[in-house]
Amino acid sequence: MTVGIKEVARKANVSIATVSRVLNGSDSVKEKTKRRVMSVVGELNYVPHAIGRALITHRTNLLGVILPDVHSEFFSELIRGIDQAARERSYHIILSSTHSNKKEIESMLGVMQGGHVDGLIVMSPHLSADGVLKRLAPRSKLVFVNTYTDGNGFVSVSIDNFNGAFQMIRHLVVAHGHKRIAILKGEESNFDARERFNGYVGALKKYGLRRVLELEITGNFTEESGYDGMMKILKLKTKPSALFCANDSMALGALRAMHEKDIIVPGEIALAGFDDIPSARYVLPALTSVHVPIYEMGTLAVEHLLNGVKAMDGMKGIRKVLTTSIVIRESCGCSLKSDEEVSEKA
Amino acid sequence: MTVGIKEVARKANVSIATVSRVLNGSDSVKEKTKRRVMSVVGELNYVPHAIGRALITHRTNLLGVILPDVHSEFFSELIRGIDQAARERSYHIILSSTHSNKKEIESMLGVMQGGHVDGLIVMSPHLSADGVLKRLAPRSKLVFVNTYTDGNGFVSVSIDNFNGAFQMIRHLVVAHGHKRIAILKGEESNFDARERFNGYVGALKKYGLRRVLELEITGNFTEESGYDGMMKILKLKTKPSALFCANDSMALGALRAMHEKDIIVPGEIALAGFDDIPSARYVLPALTSVHVPIYEMGTLAVEHLLNGVKAMDGMKGIRKVLTTSIVIRESCGCSLKSDEEVSEKA
DNA sequence: ATATGCAATGTAAACGTTTACATCACATGT
DNA sequence: ACATGTGATGTAAACGTTTACATTGCATAT
Numbered sequence: 001m002t003v004g005i006k007e008v009a010r011k012a013n014v015s016i017a018t019v020s021r022v023l024n025g026s027d028s029v030k031e032k033t034k035r036r037v038m039s040v041v042g043e044l045n046y047v048p049h050a051i052g053r054a055l056i057t058h059r060t061n062l063l064g065v066i067l068p069d070v071h072s073e074f075f076s077e078l079i080r081g082i083d084q085a086a087r088e089r090s091y092h093i094i095l096s097s098t099h100s101n102k103k104e105i106e107s108m109l110g111v112m113q114g115g116h117v118d119g120l121i122v123m124s125p126h127l128s129a130d131g132v133l134k135r136l137a138p139r140s141k142l143v144f145v146n147t148y149t150d151g152n153g154f155v156s157v158s159i160d161n162f163n164g165a166f167q168m169i170r171h172l173v174v175a176h177g178h179k180r181i182a183i184l185k186g187e188e189s190n191f192d193a194r195e196r197f198n199g200y201v202g203a204l205k206k207y208g209l210r211r212v213l214e215l216e217i218t219g220n221f222t223e224e225s226g227y228d229g230m231m232k233i234l235k236l237k238t239k240p241s242a243l244f245c246a247n248d249s250m251a252l253g254a255l256r257a258m259h260e261k262d263i264i265v266p267g268e269i270a271l272a273g274f275d276d277i278p279s280a281r282y283v284l285p286a287l288t289s290v291h292v293p294i295y296e297m298g299t300l301a302v303e304h305l306l307n308g309v310k311a312m313d314g315m316k317g318i319r320k321v322l323t324t325s326i327v328i329r330e331s332c333g334c335s336l337k338s339d340e341e342v343s344e345k346a
Numbered sequence: 347m348t349v350g351i352k353e354v355a356r357k358a359n360v361s362i363a364t365v366s367r368v369l370n371g372s373d374s375v376k377e378k379t380k381r382r383v384m385s386v387v388g389e390l391n392y393v394p395h396a397i398g399r400a401l402i403t404h405r406t407n408l409l410g411v412i413l414p415d416v417h418s419e420f421f422s423e424l425i426r427g428i429d430q431a432a433r434e435r436s437y438h439i440i441l442s443s444t445h446s447n448k449k450e451i452e453s454m455l456g457v458m459q460g461g462h463v464d465g466l467i468v469m470s471p472h473l474s475a476d477g478v479l480k481r482l483a484p485r486s487k488l489v490f491v492n493t494y495t496d497g498n499g500f501v502s503v504s505i506d507n508f509n510g511a512f513q514m515i516r517h518l519v520v521a522h523g524h525k526r527i528a529i530l531k532g533e534e535s536n537f538d539a540r541e542r543f544n545g546y547v548g549a550l551k552k553y554g555l556r557r558v559l560e561l562e563i564t565g566n567f568t569e570e571s572g573y574d575g576m577m578k579i580l581k582l583k584t585k586p587s588a589l590f591c592a593n594d595s596m597a598l599g600a601l602r603a604m605h606e607k608d609i610i611v612p613g614e615i616a617l618a619g620f621d622d623i624p625s626a627r628y629v630l631p632a633l634t635s636v637h638v639p640i641y642e643m644g645t646l647a648v649e650h651l652l653n654g655v656k657a658m659d660g661m662k663g664i665r666k667v668l669t670t671s672i673v674i675r676e677s678c679g680c681s682l683k684s685d686e687e688v689s690e691k692a
Numbered sequence: 693a694t695a696t697g698c699a700a701t702g703t704a705a706a707c708g709t710t711t712a713c714a715t716c717a718c719a720t721g722t
Numbered sequence: 723a724c725a726t727g728t729g730a731t732g733t734a735a736a737c738g739t740t741t742a743c744a745t746t747g748c749a750t751a752t
Contacts, residue, residue: 004708015732020710030730050460051400052708056737060397062440076418083443092457094408094440097429111438114396252628278418279625282598350738361702366740376700398738402707
């Protein structure tokens with residue numbers, strides 16, 4: 001039905017080999033022939049058949065991306081980064097999201113082994129790399145994003161959850177003098193959540209504060225659970241003077257709860273989040289948060305996938321951790337203080 | 347390198363044809379043989395090579411999705427819907443976003459003609475369907491999302507921008523008695539923006555209000571442009587009593603501007619948006635907006651693509667318009683009124 | 693015993709390319 | 723005139739499947 005290389009060849013009075021050579025910008029083909037072929041190609045509106053080509057070249061120029069059911073902002077930024085970097089190298093991405101369980105991930109890995117993609121980017125916050133990938137052919141090109149790679153020989157890109165949380169607590173302590181800081185953390189099974197919690201604990205320790213178990217509430221990264229968690233906190237006899245939420249969605253929920261109960265933020269309780277989602281700057285008071293370079297994480301993953309091929313073979317592994325930065329807005333109480341006090345760097 | 351059908355065949359003492367039949371759940375193959383083959387398949391961890399298969403079946407089980415650089419919430423919801431529906435039919439999607447110009451879209455169409463995908467979903471708010479697709483092979487399976495399909499014979503799914511806007515204006519007029527309603531519209535080239543503006547104009551006319559040119563400000567759907575637009579409005583000698591923004595991002599910007607200038611919302615100026623993004627419910631006052639069923643639009647697009655194949659051949663075309671609904675929150679002033687007054691339905 | 697039919701399996705072509713190798717025409721050096 | 727080299731092009735195998743068609747073996751009917 002569609003026009004193939006043969007028709008082009010016939011119409012241009014050459015063999016299909018020559019047509020192929022022209023199309024692949026080969027070295028040795030006479031300029032005149034080249035022009036003749038190209039003219040026929042244009043005339044017939046011929047487009048090489050990617051599948052036929054892929055079969056013999058073993059390259060599809062497709063990258064697989066496997067994501068969990070991740071919140072919207074994170075999702076779109078990551079994809080944007082990946083897609084952009086991929087397209088610059090004339091790759092396209094084949095996407096599969098909302099994967100929460102092993103089964104689904106493995107099904108996607110099937111697509112991969114099936115030769116449909118040249119490489120794979122996997123984000124699996126609940127499953128460790130080793131756990132999922134026992135069966136994957138070792139030669140596969142693969143990079144993990146924000147995934148716990150317990151074994152070695154993996155390539156991974158992630159953000160520095162620990163330090164982001166650490167610095168935020170540090171800020172609450174040294175810039176504002178908080179001593180009773182609650183945390184709304186995520187689920188234990190979530191890699192990001194764990195690390196952020198560790199950062200919180202680490203900072204407490206570092207600055208001589210004791211952990212108080214009743215101030216450690218577990219949510220599940222949804223706005224809803226943030227609201228619920230805050231309600232629990234507000235029932236405490238001695239309330240915290242500050243609350244750190246392991247992501248912004250929960251912080252938004254907590255904020256809603258506090259509005260409802262007429263708690264003044266940051267006057268009575270200071271608030272800080274993590275992720276720096278767009279809404280963070282539009283709520284009142286504007287939310288102080290930890291900014292994470294999601295887009296960059298995406299582009300970096302692609303770059304590693306497409307450049308660092310040998311690195312994988314060597315069983316060495318690469319682990320790139322992108323640095324986070326805290327962005328100060330109103331909810332932590334900085335607007336209440338003099339500029340001088342606020343500007344505590346590093 | 348990887349294990350192929352031949353090795354399976356050899357190890358199971360059958361021909362590759364039989365292996366193929368077993369794998370495709372064919373009718374006639376003896377139960378015993380079937381088991382033997384499957385056991386070898388498991389043992390060798392064999393996965394059929396998708397490319398080889400696609401070459402002869404002419405099906406890749408891949409759907410192409412071409413999106414413009416669309417705002418994050420819309421983006422992720424749409425993808426979620428598409429991906430979900432696709433996976434239910436064991437398709438995967440190959441995604442290409444941030445396409446703003448014709449060139450990029452056509453490049454993606456190349457991938458399509460190249461046989462890599464079985465169908466295509468295209469969202470192109472700035473380019474009309476006819477305009478873009480002159481060159482596409484007519485047999486291609488293709489559905490448009492939120493795109494102006496001026497010609498016929500296209501399949502499209504979109505949201506009812508006109509009625510969403512219309513109803514919102516209607517609400518502002520009949521429930522709150524506004525007579526001087528400003529609009530912050532989007533760019534003329536944007537299909538959604540045009541329709542929403544038309545809805546605004548239509549409602550004005552219907553309720554006997556006159557258009558006032560100085561109340562029609564053009565933005566570009568960004569928060570920034572909403573802020574700027576609002577600043578312009580605030581410079582007017584006689585300000586509007588209400589403002590309708592063609593999307594929520596601009597409404598958020600406008601809200602920020604009003605906060606800054608100490609304008610009370612909705613007391614002095616009522617506000618309404620369009621899209622019902624998540625932030626809408628977290629800002630203060632919570633934003634009244636038009637809800638759009640993005641997820642459903644995605645699933646519907648896939649269903650049309652995969653079911654309504656013949657419909658396309660018939661040059662008839664299908665045009666599905668999803669209905670929108672207004673969601674009342676605080677920014678329009680409803681919380682100030684009695685429940686009775688508010689509950690004006692239909 | 694031979695023919696007939698059916699169920700199970702095998703053989704080989706086809707899908708649309710790329711590419712190693714072969715061929716060809718021609719110019720150059722002798 | 724002949725060998726040789728070179729640049730341009732053609733031939734055919736290969737990639738990993740599916741599937742139309744051929745073949746085989748066996749049971750049943752005659």
